[in-house]
Amino acid sequence: MPTYCIVPGCNEKSRKGRTVSFHAFPVKDSARCKLWIRAIKHPNIGEDAGIEMLKIKTVCSLHFKQEDFKGYLAGMKWTRPTLLETAVPSVFAVAPLEEDEQAGPSHAPTAAKRIRLQNPIASAAGILGSGGQLQDKSTSQDTLSSIVDTGALTLTASSIPLKTGTLHLTSTPVKSLSDQGQPTSCPDTPGTLDSSFSTIGEADESYKPDTTVTPTSTSSSSSEDESTKDWKEKKIIVNESCLMSLFKFCQICGNPVSSKSVFDCGAQRKVKWTCLVGHSGTWSSSPDVRGVAEVNLLSAAAVLFKGGTYTELSDWCKTMQVQMISETTFYEMQKAYLHPAIEDLYQKQRKDILARVYLEQLDGKTLHLAGDGRCDTPGFSAKYCHYTFMLDDTKEILHTELLQSTEAGSSVAMEPLGFKRGMRELQGEGLDIEVLTTDRSSSIRKIMREEFPDVQHEFDIWHTAKGFRKKIQTKGRKKGNEFLGAWSRSIINHMWYACASSKGDTEKVKRTWQSVLHHVCNVHEWKDEDGQTHQCEHAPLTAQELRTRKWMKKDSLVFENLSLLVNDKRLTKDLEQMALFKHTGSLEVFHSALLKYLPKRQGFSFQGMRERGHLAIMEHNENIVKREQATTNTGEPRSNQVYCKRSKQWVLKKIFNPHTYQFIDTLVLSVLDRRRNRNILYKVPTSSLALPQPALPPNIAPVAKPPKDDAVAAFKSRF
Incomplete structure (x- = not known):
């Protein structure tokens, strides 16, 4: 039994060979359902219509705009178009029926009250002359536009051979169209795009990018798109030849594209095209966030927030021949957007923990902490040291101190200094520490005995x-x-x-x-x-x-x-x-996990060490409390047998659920918000985090670096 469109004056019904789809009323969304009823204006269907009646009524796809659909053609295979959850019928080329007229399949088609081509391909071809030029622009252009607007033309470029007077359309979404058939103006000026940025919208004068242009009749434009789409939208790696094959034919009329321009902005590609008829448009592989390609921001954020380094990203991209942002751009983004986002979230979470601990102390609960230090390299050549304080009951990280060896005078003196700073900071915030557990370091003993005699000092077993x-x-x-x-x-x-x-x-x-x-x-x-x-x-x-x-x-x-x-x-x-049976085993586990963010083979700046340490703390605090042992489908706890070389025995170890990373979602949103903030400018020092004062020296050498010419002159090789 055929399906009919209930829009007054529309005689569409389901027929073999037709590409028109039919869509049921959104009866589960009463508010949107009323919008449909108001838009259709059917005399027999009011806003109080029952669900049972609306369930069997449909509206054809000709009454929706192209942007109302999720579904497109996939090669030569038709896929059913799917409406967006916000779609409402809005294309009505026919006046509503009079009250005494009845809509439905029993009525024969009346005189044409709208322009609708039963065979859109042939009809559109008829209004084109040789060479694909429009014969009668006064009427044919409007007719052709109506075909595109109603979604009647949705064939792929490869589905029809190129012949004179025949339309060839791509499934590439139309970014922007020109009503007069003239090329759409590009808001970008050539030479304003580099591997990561474009100057769209309000210009960021602090950033002066280099241009990366592929001039083959290929260059690009960029359009400002402060996209409201979810940044978690799936990303797909595409071969360049497959991508550019979509720009062989006009997205409007199907004629061959006469020229196209490509701009590569880091991981983003932008294409501007113009066809023989004069239509033009701009396509972008990623939306922009105040002139910055969103995918470039997300790439930098994903690498840092997961503990990676630019070297790892660059090596992978070079092997795969994947286009990516430059190293300079990565570190500039890190300073302006990534590091401040990490610092803000870390301080917020730390304040929440401190507030909870303070309230627990008011209720009479005593505060027991464990502390231990971790240097970036073993031995006496360490440059940085993290000293961390952990809550003994929940195993959450409460506070951390980062030191450079130049502050302490030597590598071995960093841990005692970090401990002293951390204790003063915690006590200065109003916390009453009753028990503190550390290792049996003689320097820590002396500090506890002389400066913190009221705190019970326990040793780590x-x-x-x-x-x-x-x-x-x-x-x-x-x-x-x-x-x-x-x-x-x-x-x-x-x-x-x-x-x-x-x-x-x-x-x-x-x-x-x-x-x-x-x-x-x-x-x-x-x-x-x-x-x-x-x-x-x-x-x-x-x-x-x-x-x-x-x-x-x-x-x-x-x-x-x-x-x-x-x-x-x-x-x-x-x-x-x-005697209180305290140990810092959980702190040692955290220090082991810290290697994910701070590998000892890699060198980092002071700010890099600090923020990467904060990332490790946020991951630890998110998972240490709620992470539970994994279970099988039958509910039995999972475990695994591991051979221990030291004891030469098989030991049983629990298998825990995978880590969660909800804090990363919050960080990414914060990064995008910082870019949208017009007061935060790229490459401006005030947009980055303040460094410790007085400024720390860039290296730990005890003597000044000699001039390079002197070093070259004094250099002697053994070979």
């Missing part, structure tokens, strides 16, 4: 256990101490147990730790110097365990060496500051 394991392994390599290596894992586990079971009791943690000297000798119950009886807290050992375990003898060399390690005075004293 993770670092302590790691150092003790190395001492055991070193002793175990000596002759006669082979048993010591076999006991290494058990002794380290016992250290963790002693701290975890003490519950803040400093005497208990020392007593439990030293009990390992009885256990290794197969003595599980003993008396101390005061005559009190103690015993191991493990379950009774089986006969097989007693038989297979390599027990020590108290008069042996291996036991003597172990006693020296266990009873070390400094370790025994430090155990008192490990």
Whole structure:
């Protein structure tokens, strides 16, 4: 059964071979449905019409503009056009029927009340003379425009062979048309586009780009398009030959294109074309944001916000022969738009965490922090150091300090200085720190003892256990101490147990730790110097365990060496500051993840180090709290077995859900907003973040750089 259009005066119905589509009323959107009813003005359909009646009514595609559709032709295969969610019928070349007339299939077509070509291709060809020139511009031009406006002509350029008087249309969307058949004026002046920018709209006088033009009868224009489209729209890599094949024929009349111009603006291409008849238009592969190609901003943002570098992007693009922004443009965008966006979001999130912690303190909750430093390179040649403070309960990063070695005088002095600055900053913001956990650094101990005596200083058991394991392994390599290596894992586990079971009791943690000297000798119950009886807290050992375990003898060399390690005075004293069972393992995990944004093989400026560190913190804080263990389709927790080379055993590790990156969406929107802000200018220092004052030297050399000519003259090669 054919489908009919209910617009008064329209006799369209579904027929084989016709390209007209029919669209049902948007009954699920009552407001838009009323707009359709008002536009159609059917005498028998009012705004109070029932849904059941409207469900069976349709409107043909001739009553919609081309921009109302999502669907286009894909090569030679027809695809059904789909209306946008905001589309409303607006093309009516027929006056509404009188009230006594009835619309529908039962009525024969009346006299022509509009110009509508049943065979648009043949009819359009009829108004063209030889060479594709319009014969009667007074009527034929209007007729041809009506065909294009109603969407009747939607054939691809390759679907019809080129002949005199035949239309050849492309599926490339029309960017702009000239009503008088003259070339559309280009708002750009040749020489104002470089690999990333075009000067459209209000000019940014601070930016003077270089021109990258391909002059073959190929050059481009640019049109200002402060696009409201979602920046997350899918992007597709296209071969240049495939793209330019769409500009062989006019987008309006189908005649061959006589000239076209191409401008390559970074990752954006713009094409201006003119056909034999005189129609012209401009096409752009990406919208502009106040004269800057959106795709160029997004490319720079995507690289930085995901922890990449321009070198990686450039190498990939060169391998793939993909057009991309230059290195200079990338870093200028980074200074003007990317870094300020990162800083703003980081400071906002940090203030939110500080406000929450402050309110928790008002409710009586104590504040426990963990702190640790991380240098950009190992050894004594580090240039930068991040000192980070983490909340002990939620594992969120609360504060970080970045230092350059020239501020501290040496690489090893950066961590204590960063710690001191961070503590003063947090206390200056009104936080009352009760417990702080760090490693056993002697310089940090001194600062805590002299400048922050009211804060309880705890030592990290993770670092302590790691150092003790190395001492055991070193002793175990000596002759006669082979048993010591076999006991290494058990002794380290016992250290963790002693701290975890003490519950803040400093005497208990020392007593439990030293009990390992009885256990290794197969003595599980003993008396101390005061005559009190103690015993191991493990379950009774089986006969097989007693038989297979390599027990020590108290008069042996291996036991003597172990006693020296266990009873070390400094370790025994430090155990008192490990009774609360605090460790910085989560901070070490964060420092490992920091390598994604700050690889140690790559050098960065001070501002680059700072903002990349903030990116790592935002990713960590977003995922550390809510990230859960992944589950199977049946709801069972997922895990994986991994072989540990150190213990030579298979261990079970949890599999967590992938990281989320919601903060990146916020950053990208902030970058686009900054570009739209006419007060923020490209390459103007006031648009970038302020550097630390006094200004830090660009390198850490203790002497000034000599003139290059002197260095060349003094250079001598060994070869």
